[in-house]
Amino acid sequence: MEVNRICNFNAGPAALPEPVLQELQENVLNFQNCCMSILEISHRSNDFDNVINDAVARTKRLLGIGDNYHVLFLQGGASLQFAMIPMNFLAEGRTADYINTGTWSTKAIKEAQIQKKNFNVAASSEDRNFAYIPKEFSFNPDATFVHITSNNTIKGTQWDQFPDTGDVPLIADMSSDFMCRPIDMSKFGMIYVGAQKNIGPAGVCMVIVRDDMLKLIPDGLPTMLDYRTHVEKNSMYNTPPCFAIYTVQLVLKWLEETVGGLGEMEKINRKKAELLYAAFDESDFYKGTADLDSRSMMNVTFRLPSEELEKKFIDQAAQNGLGGLKGHRSVGGCRASIYNATTVENVEKLISFMKEFENRNK
Structure with missing residues (x-):
């Protein structure tokens, strides 16, 4: 059936590739001839195992990363990650640097403040209403990580070159520019992505975390808020958002096989x-x-x-x-x-x- 579609410039939930939408449509009633909808299949089934494992494999190939990085599919969006990051990585005695380039950076900083964690704002563009990306930084060489927001959806700014943080790992909220270009993943201890802007629908957040970051996590965190839980269970400690993950898998397939x-x-x-x-x-x-x-x-x-x-x-x-x-x-x-x-x-x-x-x- 021919559908008259608009040119979609929404900021999120945002446009999805038409071939992905067409494949989703075909699998809503009968997913890969299993006689059930993709909305109905069990997350414990072999069919869904294939979906999530393929999504992980495609992510690693597209980014050029190995098994020292773990690809997770979590719920709560990037907003929950604002809280989980200091909770997991800023145990007593540790500190972090944050760079403030707009609304989402400000929200991330607020969550560290709520938990009374030690951190430093190493740079900010608030003085000119976040119209630019800072070029000068006041980094703490003893920081556990440096947090940035790679693209500012509200103010229309983006990091062209990521800051040089030496041996301190970067953590980046890449919700709105993930997979838009190749990046040097060796700089990053963690990337997190609300899918609904560039790689899928609302309802799932991709987290890519490096092995060494997991060693920083203290014991005693709530089970669902500990990254190790989701690494150990391949993102299936609880029921994951299967349809959203399947959509992400199809977008990654489109990026890899159609776009190149x-x-x-x-x-x-x-x-x-x-x-x-x-x-x-x-x-x-x-x-x-x-x-x-x-x-x-x-x-x-x-x-x-x-x-x-x-x-x-x-x-x-x-x-x-x-x-x-x-x-x-x-x-x-x-x-x-x-x-x-x-x-x-x-x-x-x-x-x-x-x-x-x-x-x-x-």
Whole structure:
């Protein structure tokens, strides 16, 4: 059945690749001829074992990591990770560095504060309303880890180069730019990802944690909040979100087999971002909110000459099949999220509409 789909620029839950949606549709009633829906199969079945193990294997291949990293599928989103990280890695006598680049970094810092953990804010871009990624840091060489948020969905900023932390492992919230490009995983002790922006639907959080980080965890934590529980049980200590994990598996398959890996994905993402930012730079009607050297490839934030025009722009864009362009409620304005599944063609349609709207409303 032909479906008239919009160009989806939502920030999350966000666009999924159409081949993934089609395969999901086929397996909703009868998953791989097992005579049950993917929504019904047991997480203890061989069928689901194959799903989760394939998702883990594809993640490791795409990132180029070995068995010293564990790929977990947890619930509670990235927001629960804000609390689990200091709980697991900042036992008494340890300290950490946090870099504050916006809303999600601020929330992570707050959870460390609630637990009365020792930490240092090594850098912040709060002085200019988080419009840039800091370049100077005040790192503690004795820190257990350095925490960053790799991409700021609300302010439209992204780390182009990750900070040099020496022997101190990085922990990164990569919820909104995971798998958008190759990365040097040797820098990272842990990455965590709310799936609903770039690799799947809401309901599952991927955590990739290195062996040496597990040795920092104190005994006596609540069972479900101890990373070792989920490593030992292959993410199945309790019933996992099977459908969400299956969707992630299909997205990873699409990335690996259809796109051709993260190097090819980066080329597509850079092309989309360059086209869209060029449209801003050629116009005095649209204005990006992030500094040029901190612009995000994933979340393009911009303003129009007035809030009235912004509302009109968002409404008329929706009427023209361009959805999800409203900025985050905390900052207003407009935002086009151009995650992996967003096509170059859809970005070109947005740019065409932007030019028409500008000509009608100057």
